[in-house]
Amino acid sequence: MSQSRKRKKPAAASTSARTSSPRKRKGGGGKSRRKGLRIWGWLFKLALVGLVLGAVGVVYLDARITSHFEGKRWAIPAKVYARPxxxxxxxxxxxxxxPFELGLLNYRRVTGSKLEPGTYTEQYGRYQIATRGFESWExxxxxxxxxxxxxxxxxxGLTSGGVAxxxxxxxxVGGIYPAHNEDRVLVKLDQVPALMIQSLIAVEDRDYYNHFGLSLRGIGRAFWANVSSGSVQQGGSTLTQQLVKNFYLSSKRTLTRKGTEAVMAVLLDFHYSKDEILEAYLNEVYLGQAGKRGIYGFGLASLFYFGQPLPELKAHQVALLVGLVKGPSWYDPRRNPERAQQRRDQVLQVMLEQGVIDKTQHAAAVKQPLGVIKKPQYEDARYPAFLDLVKRQLKQDYKDEDLRSEGLRIFTTLDPWAQEQLEQAIDQHTNQLQKSFGKRLENLEAAGVITASNTGEVVAVVGGRSYRYEGFNRALDAQRPIGSLVKPAVYLAALEKGYHLGSILQDEPLHYQLPNGKTWSPENFDRQPHGEVPLLHALANSYNLSTARLALDVGLPNVVSVLQRLGVERNVMAVPSIALGAVDLSPLEVAKMYQTIATEGFGNPLRSVRSVLTGNGEPLQRYExxxxxxFDPADIYALVYALQxxxxxxxxxxxxxxxxxxxxLAGKTGTSNDQRDSWFAGFSGNYLGVVWMGRDDNEKTPLTGAxxxxxxxxxxxxxxxxxxxxxxxxxxxxxIWWDPVQQGxxxxxxxxxxxxxxxxxxxxxxxxxxxxxxxxFNWFRGLMNNERR
Amino acid sequence: MWNKLTLAMLVMWLGGCAVAPTSTVEPPQRTGNHQGAYEPSRSGSVYSTRDSGYGSTSTQGSQPSTGYVAPTPAPSSVRKAPVTASYSENSTGVSAADALLREGKTYHQRGQYANAANNFERAIRMAPRSPALYLAMAKTRLALNDYNNAIQMANRALSLLPSEGWGVSDARADAWTIIADSRAASGDRRGAEEARARAREYW
Known part of the structure; x- marks a missing residue:
C-alpha cells in the first residue's frame, strides 16, 4: 500500500484550514453586530466549503475502498510443495x-478408533491414517x-474405500515472496471453524453483526474500561475499523487518521456484507514474524504455530490465535510462552462468558498445553538449494512478479526423505573426513543431487554444507573437472565402434604429441602400468593409460559426440585430456549425463516441477x-554391466x-588432477545420485572419489x-564366455x-x-597388482 | 616375496581342487527389503563376487595371515534379468499402477487424452520400468498428434520389453505400428514404411 495515497486525505483537510484563516483576520475591525452577522455569513460559507470538501473526501475514500477491496487484495506468494x-x-x-513423512505434515498419533483428518494410529505395523486431502493437477x-x-x-493390504x-x-517446502515479505495462506470463510469466528467476535468486537462499522457501545465500553483502570486497556475499534487501519492507513496515531478510519469503516460496512469484511479481516490480520517473513492471516498462522490447517484447530488453539491479534510479538508463544498462555486463558474466559464454549469445554481447554510446534512446518525455504532449482525452471515460463503475487501452487518433485538423507550424509561425512585428516583437509565443501533414475525427476539437491542457508549453490553452479566420471563416455564411444567388454586394452605408458609441441603423458593413479587388461576391468578399476589410449583410438570427436548425446550441453574441446576428465561440470550436469545411462540410453530432461495450479486450484501448466x-540399448547394457x-x-x-x-548397483568414482575433486555418481533401479566433494578455492585434498x-x-x-x-x-x-587372452x-x-x-x-x-x-599367470599377476596398489 | 609365491601356489591348488565352475553362484534369497540394516557377511564369502580368473579383483582384501581362502574363480554372480518373461498390455507388476492404466485407457477411449496421460505418468512413477505404460503413453501421444514424443515413448517401451516371452512379439508389433503411424503423420513416408516392415516381422 503506497504511503503517498494514504496521506491525501489529511492534505485536503489542511487546505480548508488555510482558506479560512486569512478571512478571519480580514473581518477583524468592524461594528460588533454587523461583524457578528458577517461572521455568521462567513461561517456558513465556510461550512459549505467544508461540506463540499468533506463530500469530495468521502467520495475519494469510497473509491479507494471499493477499488482495493474488489481488486486483488493481496500479493500472495507462490507456494512450493514437495511431491505427495x-x-x-x-x-x-x-x-x-x-513416521518422518507423517511428522513433516504434523499428523498426530492418537489412540482410539475414531480418527479426524490429520491423525493416525499405529499398532505393530498396522496403520490407520486419516488424510487431509488436497487439490492437485490430477x-x-x-x-x-x-x-x-x-x-x-x-x-x-491397503484399503481406503475401494481405491487401492x-x-x-x-x-x-517454501514460498516465493513479494518484496515486502508478507506471507499468507488465503482461507475462505466456510473453511474457518465457527468456533474461531465466534471467539474472534467475542474478544475483539461483540457487536460486529449489529453495528454499522463503528460501535458506540464498543467505544463506550472501552472508555469505561480505560477510565476505571486509569490506563489505555481497550481500543474500542471494531473489526471493520481494524481492517481499514491495516488495509488503507498508516500506523500513525493521529486524530485525523482516527476520523478517516471511522468514515472508511462506515463506508466499508455500507458497501460490503459482514461476511465479506470478516473474511478479509481473517486473511489480513498480522499474527507473527519469522525472520524477514511476516505471518499474515489465520490460515498461515495455524500452519505456522500448530502445523495444522485451520479446520483442525481445537478450542485452546483457537484461543491462542485469537489472543495473538492483540500483540503478535508480545504474546509470541515461542518466545514468551507464559505470557501467551495467560493471554490464551484470558481469551478462553471470555469465550466461556460469552457462551462460545461451555464449562466442560473451558475446563478441558485450560488444561491443554500451548501445543505450539517447535519449528514451523511451514518453514521458509527449508531446502534452499532445491528451491533455487525450482525457481530457475519456473523463470523460463513465468514472470518473476507472477510468482511473487499470484498465489500459484507449485508442485515439485522434491522427495523430502531423500533430501534429508543426502543432507545428513554430506554433513556427517564431511565432518568426519575433516576430523580424520585434520590440517590436511580444511574448508571442505560438498554438494549432491538425487534423481528418480527412470523419469528424470530431481528428488533432492544439496548445495553445500550449510544446506539450510541460501548461498552459493554448488550443485548447480560449481563447475568442476569431473575426472574419471567422464570415462563411461570414452567406453561408450568404444562400444559404438565395435569394441566389447572382453576387448584387450594396453595399459601402457603413453606420450602423445600435442599440436603445440608439448607432450601429453598421463599416468595411472597408482603410477603403474597394468599391461594388457580387458576393457571391462580397465573401466572397473579406472585405469588412465588404457582409457587414454582407447580414447585416441576411438577418436576424440567421437568421445565428444557421446558426451553431447549423454546430455552435456557445454562446449567440450576435442583434446586428449578430456578422456581423463578435463571437463568442468556441475553436479546437476553430471546427474543429467548419468541419467541418460541409467535410463538405458534415453535422454530425459531433469525436471523439478510437475505442475502448477492457480491460487484457486485451477490447472495452469504441467511439465510432462x-x-x-x-544410444543403442545393447551398448548401454554393456556399459551398465561394466559400471556394475x-x-x-x-x-x-x-x-x-x-x-x-x-x-x-552401478556407479563410477571420479578424482580430478591432484585430488582437487572427489566425485561419485551411481544408480540403482530407481534412484540416481551424484556427490561432489572439494574446496571452493580449488585447493588439493587428500581425497579420492572412493x-x-x-x-x-x-x-x-x-x-x-x-x-x-x-x-x-x-x-x-x-x-558369452570369453577368454580375453585368446580373444575368443x-x-x-x-x-x-x-x-x-x-x-x-x-x-x-x-x-x-x-x-x-x-x-x-593371472592369479600371480593379480597378486602382484595388489601389492603395487 | 616368498609369502606371495606360497600364497599364489595355495590359491592355485585350491582353485584346482574346486569343482569346475559350471553353475553360477546363486545369490542368497532376498527378503524383499533392501534398505536399512544390511550386514555384510564378515568373511565376505557369501556375497563375494566370484570374479573371473582374469584381472586382479578376486584377491582384493585377502588376508593370508587369517587363513583367508581366495574364492574359486567362478562365473560372475551377476543376476541377469530373465531373458524370457511374459508381457501383458494390462499389467505393470504393481496393482495400483494397473488400476491407473485401466482407468487411463478408458479416458483414452473417451478421447480424454490429457487425463489419460496424467494417469499413465502417475503410474510410471509407481512402475517405472513397465513397457505397458510407455506403450499406452505412446498411443496417447499419437492421439494428441505429438508425433515425436509418441515415437520416443514407443522406443522406450521397446527397450523395456523382455527379449522373448508371451505377448512380447505382439507388443513389439504394436510399438512399431505406433512408430510407423507417427512417422507417416509427420510426413516421413520412408521411415513409416521401414517401421511398418519391422512391425510385420512380429505379427
Missing part, C-alpha cells in the same frame, strides 16, 4: 520413512481413512515426462559393505528404498573365461579350446 507421498500395495518405504484427492500394514517397509491407492497431502533415445563391475570388484567396492550386492564422495553416497543410498538394477537384455545381445569364445569352465554381454555378431561364433596356464 503416494501409498499403494507393494510400495517400498525406507526404515523410518513413514483432481481432488479427497480426505479419507486408509488402513494398511507396513511389513519390512512394504505397504500391504491414496496420497498424503504434499508438504509445503519426455524421453529421447540417443565397478561396484562388484572395482573402485567402488565399498558400496557392498553398505548395501546388498543383490541390488546390482574415500570422499562415495562415503556420503553410500550412506545416502543405504537409507533409500532401493530397487535392484535389473536391466532387460536387449534382443540383439547375448551372453571358450567354454564356461576354462580358466580365463569371463562371462560378458556382447552384441550379436560382434565376436566370432567359433569356440576355442581352453587356453593353458592362464590361471597361474
Amino acid at each position: 507421498l503416494e501409498l499403494y500395495d507393494g510400495l517400498q518405504l525406507a526404515n523410518g520413512q513413514l 483432481g481432488n484427492e479427497a480426505p479419507r481413512t486408509l488402513k494398511f500394514m507396513l511389513d519390512h517397509g512394504r505397504v500391504e 491407492m491414496a496420497r498424503l497431502e504434499p508438504a509445503v 515426462l519426455e524421453v529421447q533415445q540417443r 563391475e565397478v561396484v562388484r570388484s572395482g573402485t567402488a567396492r565399498s558400496v557392498n559393505s553398505y548395501m546388498s550386492p543383490d541390488l546390482n 574415500s570422499g564422495a562415495l562415503r556420503a553416497w553410500n550412506q545416502t543410498f543405504s537409507r533409500l528404498p532401493l530397487q535392484p538394477l535389473d536391466l532387460n537384455p536387449p534382443a540383439d545381445l547375448e551372453w 569364445q571358450v567354454d564356461s569352465w576354462c580358466d580365463n573365461a569371463i562371462e560378458i554381454p556382447v552384441r550379436r555378431n560382434v565376436v566370432s561364433e567359433q569356440k576355442l579350446p581352453c587356453g593353458s596356464g592362464g590361471r597361474l
Whole structure:
C-alpha cells in the first residue's frame, strides 16, 4: 500500500484550514453586530466549503475502498510443495520413512478408533491414517481413512474405500515472496471453524453483526474500561475499523487518521456484507514474524504455530490465535510462552462468558498445553538449494512478479526423505573426513543431487554444507573437472565402434604429441602400468593409460559426440585430456549425463516441477515426462554391466559393505588432477545420485572419489528404498564366455573365461579350446597388482 | 616375496581342487527389503563376487595371515534379468499402477487424452520400468498428434520389453505400428514404411 495515497486525505483537510484563516483576520475591525452577522455569513460559507470538501473526501475514500477491496487484495506468494507421498500395495518405504513423512505434515498419533483428518494410529505395523486431502493437477484427492500394514517397509493390504491407492497431502517446502515479505495462506470463510469466528467476535468486537462499522457501545465500553483502570486497556475499534487501519492507513496515531478510519469503516460496512469484511479481516490480520517473513492471516498462522490447517484447530488453539491479534510479538508463544498462555486463558474466559464454549469445554481447554510446534512446518525455504532449482525452471515460463503475487501452487518433485538423507550424509561425512585428516583437509565443501533414475525427476539437491542457508549453490553452479566420471563416455564411444567388454586394452605408458609441441603423458593413479587388461576391468578399476589410449583410438570427436548425446550441453574441446576428465561440470550436469545411462540410453530432461495450479486450484501448466533415445540399448547394457563391475570388484567396492550386492548397483568414482575433486555418481533401479566433494578455492585434498564422495553416497543410498538394477537384455545381445587372452569364445569352465554381454555378431561364433596356464599367470599377476596398489 | 609365491601356489591348488565352475553362484534369497540394516557377511564369502580368473579383483582384501581362502574363480554372480518373461498390455507388476492404466485407457477411449496421460505418468512413477505404460503413453501421444514424443515413448517401451516371452512379439508389433503411424503423420513416408516392415516381422 503506497504511503503517498494514504496521506491525501489529511492534505485536503489542511487546505480548508488555510482558506479560512486569512478571512478571519480580514473581518477583524468592524461594528460588533454587523461583524457578528458577517461572521455568521462567513461561517456558513465556510461550512459549505467544508461540506463540499468533506463530500469530495468521502467520495475519494469510497473509491479507494471499493477499488482495493474488489481488486486483488493481496500479493500472495507462490507456494512450493514437495511431491505427495503416494501409498499403494507393494510400495517400498525406507526404515523410518513413514513416521518422518507423517511428522513433516504434523499428523498426530492418537489412540482410539475414531480418527479426524490429520491423525493416525499405529499398532505393530498396522496403520490407520486419516488424510487431509488436497487439490492437485490430477483432481481432488479427497480426505479419507486408509488402513494398511507396513511389513519390512512394504505397504500391504491397503484399503481406503475401494481405491487401492491414496496420497498424503504434499508438504509445503517454501514460498516465493513479494518484496515486502508478507506471507499468507488465503482461507475462505466456510473453511474457518465457527468456533474461531465466534471467539474472534467475542474478544475483539461483540457487536460486529449489529453495528454499522463503528460501535458506540464498543467505544463506550472501552472508555469505561480505560477510565476505571486509569490506563489505555481497550481500543474500542471494531473489526471493520481494524481492517481499514491495516488495509488503507498508516500506523500513525493521529486524530485525523482516527476520523478517516471511522468514515472508511462506515463506508466499508455500507458497501460490503459482514461476511465479506470478516473474511478479509481473517486473511489480513498480522499474527507473527519469522525472520524477514511476516505471518499474515489465520490460515498461515495455524500452519505456522500448530502445523495444522485451520479446520483442525481445537478450542485452546483457537484461543491462542485469537489472543495473538492483540500483540503478535508480545504474546509470541515461542518466545514468551507464559505470557501467551495467560493471554490464551484470558481469551478462553471470555469465550466461556460469552457462551462460545461451555464449562466442560473451558475446563478441558485450560488444561491443554500451548501445543505450539517447535519449528514451523511451514518453514521458509527449508531446502534452499532445491528451491533455487525450482525457481530457475519456473523463470523460463513465468514472470518473476507472477510468482511473487499470484498465489500459484507449485508442485515439485522434491522427495523430502531423500533430501534429508543426502543432507545428513554430506554433513556427517564431511565432518568426519575433516576430523580424520585434520590440517590436511580444511574448508571442505560438498554438494549432491538425487534423481528418480527412470523419469528424470530431481528428488533432492544439496548445495553445500550449510544446506539450510541460501548461498552459493554448488550443485548447480560449481563447475568442476569431473575426472574419471567422464570415462563411461570414452567406453561408450568404444562400444559404438565395435569394441566389447572382453576387448584387450594396453595399459601402457603413453606420450602423445600435442599440436603445440608439448607432450601429453598421463599416468595411472597408482603410477603403474597394468599391461594388457580387458576393457571391462580397465573401466572397473579406472585405469588412465588404457582409457587414454582407447580414447585416441576411438577418436576424440567421437568421445565428444557421446558426451553431447549423454546430455552435456557445454562446449567440450576435442583434446586428449578430456578422456581423463578435463571437463568442468556441475553436479546437476553430471546427474543429467548419468541419467541418460541409467535410463538405458534415453535422454530425459531433469525436471523439478510437475505442475502448477492457480491460487484457486485451477490447472495452469504441467511439465510432462519426455524421453529421447540417443544410444543403442545393447551398448548401454554393456556399459551398465561394466559400471556394475565397478561396484562388484572395482573402485567402488565399498558400496557392498553398505548395501546388498543383490541390488546390482552401478556407479563410477571420479578424482580430478591432484585430488582437487572427489566425485561419485551411481544408480540403482530407481534412484540416481551424484556427490561432489572439494574446496571452493580449488585447493588439493587428500581425497579420492572412493574415500570422499562415495562415503556420503553410500550412506545416502543405504537409507533409500532401493530397487535392484535389473536391466532387460536387449534382443540383439547375448551372453558369452570369453577368454580375453585368446580373444575368443571358450567354454564356461576354462580358466580365463569371463562371462560378458556382447552384441550379436560382434565376436566370432567359433569356440576355442581352453587356453593353458592362464590361471597361474593371472592369479600371480593379480597378486602382484595388489601389492603395487 | 616368498609369502606371495606360497600364497599364489595355495590359491592355485585350491582353485584346482574346486569343482569346475559350471553353475553360477546363486545369490542368497532376498527378503524383499533392501534398505536399512544390511550386514555384510564378515568373511565376505557369501556375497563375494566370484570374479573371473582374469584381472586382479578376486584377491582384493585377502588376508593370508587369517587363513583367508581366495574364492574359486567362478562365473560372475551377476543376476541377469530373465531373458524370457511374459508381457501383458494390462499389467505393470504393481496393482495400483494397473488400476491407473485401466482407468487411463478408458479416458483414452473417451478421447480424454490429457487425463489419460496424467494417469499413465502417475503410474510410471509407481512402475517405472513397465513397457505397458510407455506403450499406452505412446498411443496417447499419437492421439494428441505429438508425433515425436509418441515415437520416443514407443522406443522406450521397446527397450523395456523382455527379449522373448508371451505377448512380447505382439507388443513389439504394436510399438512399431505406433512408430510407423507417427512417422507417416509427420510426413516421413520412408521411415513409416521401414517401421511398418519391422512391425510385420512380429505379427
